[in-house]
Amino acid sequence: MARALINVPPKAKRGEIIEIKALIQHEMETGFRVGTNGNMIPRDIITDFICKYNGEEIFRADLHPAISANPFFAFFTTATESGTISFEWVGDNGFAAAESATITVE
Amino acid sequence: MTQHDDHLHATRRRFLTDAAALAGSLGLGLSLTLKPATATPATMQAALKKVVGEAPLQKGKVKLDVPPLVENGNVVPVTVTVDSPMTASDYVKAIHIFNEKNPQPNVIGAHLGPRAGRATISTRIRLADTQNLTAVAELSDGSFWTDSVQVIVTLAACVESL
Numbered sequence: 001m002a003r004a005l006i007n008v009p010p011k012a013k014r015g016e017i018i019e020i021k022a023l024i025q026h027e028m029e030t031g032f033r034v035g036t037n038g039n040m041i042p043r044d045i046i047t048d049f050i051c052k053y054n055g056e057e058i059f060r061a062d063l064h065p066a067i068s069a070n071p072f073f074a075f076f077t078t079a080t081e082s083g084t085i086s087f088e089w090v091g092d093n094g095f096a097a098a099e100s101a102t103i104t105v106e
Numbered sequence: 107m108t109q110h111d112d113h114l115h116a117t118r119r120r121f122l123t124d125a126a127a128l129a130g131s132l133g134l135g136l137s138l139t140l141k142p143a144t145a146t147p148a149t150m151q152a153a154l155k156k157v158v159g160e161a162p163l164q165k166g167k168v169k170l171d172v173p174p175l176v177e178n179g180n181v182v183p184v185t186v187t188v189d190s191p192m193t194a195s196d197y198v199k200a201i202h203i204f205n206e207k208n209p210q211p212n213v214i215g216a217h218l219g220p221r222a223g224r225a226t227i228s229t230r231i232r233l234a235d236t237q238n239l240t241a242v243a244e245l246s247d248g249s250f251w252t253d254s255v256q257v258i259v260t261l262a263a264c265v266e267s268l
Contacts, residue, residue: 017223030232032209058222062215066208066232068181068263074228078221 002026006087008101012079020051020059021074022087024097030065046071046091054083079105150204150240153211157202157242158250167251170203170241174256179233179263188225188243188251198225200244207235220246232263 007021024046031043043065051059058077071089086100154163171185188198197220203213216227225243233239240254 030209053221058219060217061227061229062212062217064210064212064214066205066210066213068230068232072228072230073216074226075216075218076222076224076226078223080221 002089002095002097004087004089004097004099006099006101008085008103010102011104011106014079014081014105016079017076018079018103019074019076020085021072022049022051022099023070023072024089025070026089026091026095028063028065028067028069028071032065044092044095046089046095048088048090049073050088050090051075051077052086052088053077054081054085058085079103081105147206150206150211153204154240154242157200157215157244161248161250163242163250163252165252168201168241168243168253170239170253170255172239172255172257174258176233176257176259178261179235179259180261181230182233182257182259183228184231184239185226185228186241186243186253190225190243190245192220192223192225194220195246197222197246198243199246201225201227202242202244203231204240204242205233205237207237208233213239233257233259234262235259 002025004024009018012018026046027044028046029041029044033041035041045065046063049061049063050057059075061073063071082103082105084100084102086098089097167189169187172182176182184203186201188201190196190198198218201216204211205213213231214229218225236258238254238256240252243251
């Protein structure tokens with residue numbers, strides 16, 4: 001299980017625009033590098049990142065090899081109600097990781 | 107003057123002319139890299155076309171924030187901000203980033219919705235060479251807006267060997 005680091009404000013006012021940051025540990029092997037044996041290292045990247053707020057999709061990204069190792073994203077959303085914000089990463093070779101955070105909206 | 111001296115002079119002369127020619131070509135190379143490149147390679151145009159289709163690409167509204175001089179191409183912080191009210195009727199649907207000289211033209215495609223509140227995304231990308239980066243924003247009314255920035259990279263990413 002890859003380690004993921006997410007940053008969601010624990011409390012927010014209704015209607016407030018909050019910043020969400022997500023970082024996950026992953027090599028993001030491009031598939032364009034040559035290894036010590038002279039062969040190409042096969043591609044192994046995260047291809048999709050999805051963020052949901054109480055089940056509703058609020059942010060989705062298609063990743064390509066040009067994203068750095070340990071992909072980081074920062075984006076915004078409007079705090080509408082208390083609940084969970086869930087994060088999902090899907091990648092090559094069956095890579096899948098999920099994380100979630102709770103937010104209290106007053 | 108002996109035969110040997112003659113030979114020595116000849117080689118020294120040749121060395122000097124060769125050195126001058128080399129310096130000249132280097133200078134030319136340098137001026138070429140410092141000149142902002144405007145012609146965008148075909149692969150990036152093809153990738154752009156796939157996203158934009160036949161719609162006109164307009165300059166403005168989008169701000170692509172990248173450090174102009176990057177020491178390490180493996181981790182380049184990028185922020186794209188789109189000037190949009192982000193209401194239910196007028197919002198940014200997607201933000202795409204393209205490059206010219208990495209092995210592949212696509213960098214990221216991010217999909218937002220009206221409830222994002224602020225059309226800003228930040229991430230970290232890889233750059234293989236000094237090149238132009240292009241950000242494209244797709245608005246809810248179907249229009250496309252773009253911004254391009256030249257980035258100078260000293261240590262390249264993506265294709266280095268182990």
